[in-house]
Amino acid sequence: MKSNNNSGISDKFRLNKKVAPYVFISPFFILFLIFGLFPILYSFFLSFNSWDGIGQMSFVGLDNYAYILTDGWFWDSVQTTVIIFVLTTIPQHVFALTLAFILNSSYVKFKDFFRTSYFLPYITSAVAIALIFDVLLGTRSGLLNAFLIWMQQLPPIEFLFQTFQFDLPARWLGEPRLIRFSIAGLVTWRFTGWNMLIYFAGLQTIPRSLYEAARVDGASIRQVFTKITLPLLKPVIFFGVTMSIIGNLQLFQEPFVLVGGAGGTGRAGMTTAMYLFRTGFHWRQFGEGSAMAYVLCIFIIILSLVNKKLFSGGGLNEL
Amino acid sequence: MNYSKEELRTRKITFDIIKKVLLYSFLIIGVVITFVPFLYMFLLATRSRAEIFSSIFSLMPGQSFMDNYEVLISNVPIWRNLFNSIFISTTATILTVFFCSLGGYGFSKYNFKFKNKLFFSMLATMMIPGLLSIIPWFIMMNFFGWMDTFYPMIIPGIANPFGIFLMTQFMNSIPYDVIDAARIDGCGEFEIFLRIVLPMSKSGVGALSVLTFLGSWNLLMQPLLILQSSDMWTIPVALTKLADQAGIDHGAAMVAVIIAIAPIIIAYVIGSKSIMKGIMEGATKG
Structure with missing residues (x-):
């Protein structure tokens, strides 16, 4: 050598x-x-000072925190963030787990094709996708409304829309209530594939012999899923949900492009991350922005602890 | 008796077929939902403003692709922006792979004091929300004189905990014998890394490269704050500015979107195997 x-x-x-x-x-x-x-x-x-980045910095004690905690706009943004978090995290993980479970079963072929397809949205830039969704969700000419109007011709769908007083064409990016669904839809579309891959990786670590033993004992698919798969996947679910908490509570790119930096109609799309960005860099309130970052961080810690309580433990070691 | 057994068999087969049809429809609906926005993007890029705003939906492509392209390049220097994105992402990827592999080698193949404590404290920093430091980060970049330069998008992330963790996992499978043999042959520690360990970690390097490139390519908040002149913008910044314009031209925007995601999709088609492998390794061993 x-x-x-x-x-x-x-x-x-x-x-x-x-x-x-x-x-x-x-x-x-x-x-x-x-x-x-x-x-x-x-x-x-x-966070204990008042500063615009240029002038004199002055110590204000807890004023920034007091201001934020009584600021209506801040709590609006927290509400928006939490609503979007719930609207996207639950479907993301339910779909991802279902897809991973199906793809891990021996019934299905073309696994590589399906996996590669589902993962595609994750790799594409959020900004680019948000621009596509901007047109796709358009009121008059968007694809989604065109599809829904076509679906409405079917009597059961029409009945469904009528009962929920869902009028078409819907203003997906104009009506405050719908804005959050739109953002959540976009985020779900982007991240379901990523979670699917995480769950798929987790499922691969569960020994096949366990499934075979269950089949010999005559367990149904549902029993296999709830009695074997779910408990063994707990650590993976914990990991996935933790990532969702950290990511979705800091949600910025998707709403920023979809509804603009001001948050859209009635600020319905203004997440806390966007409000922080606006406070810090648009209005140059570095102190308040920093305090807001710490408050947001505390929310993330609290949610993570709740998540830990719900999903920690389990896994192969506990069998 | 024989008859009912036969009947049971056919029942089981029909049940199996129904189950398969249901499973595949679920999977195929998922694929359709995944692909529709991309197909829609290509369709819109070929349409004129009037065609996009007409309320009649059709699947026929229009003939305005070049017109949309002209509008786009008169608004943003998109090719310059594409070059910037490629430059930043490539540089960041090369440096990140080097420093993360080096760190991974340190954690994987040596025993030293405080090793576990250092490793877990490194992993713990992954949980810190990025927003916590964004305002001081911006002030620092200003202080360094790094405004409107590419450094802020490259330097801070080149030795990141995720990359080091990933490389540690991959390098754990390299046998110690190889390294000891090299040492006996008189190789220095850094030389062993460069000539032996790095070439043996190809799959890890591949996975980390792709993930780093993607992450860098899709970065928005930092370049939005730092890059002010249009010639310095990255692709996501250019797209954001395009979206901010009053009366956004959707056709032109879709051409820009195609330019933005085509390189990524091509890279994905080539490297999807190693990306999947990398993420799955990272998730299960973690």
């Missing part, structure tokens, strides 16, 4: 086996100190 005659420069920089690992892992820790930890601490400091 290597002879010993490459002296000079390379010998000078030759790493000791004891020191080497610290050198190798140091880039992360150095970058984290500069671009991660320092901004977080600085953000905490800013």
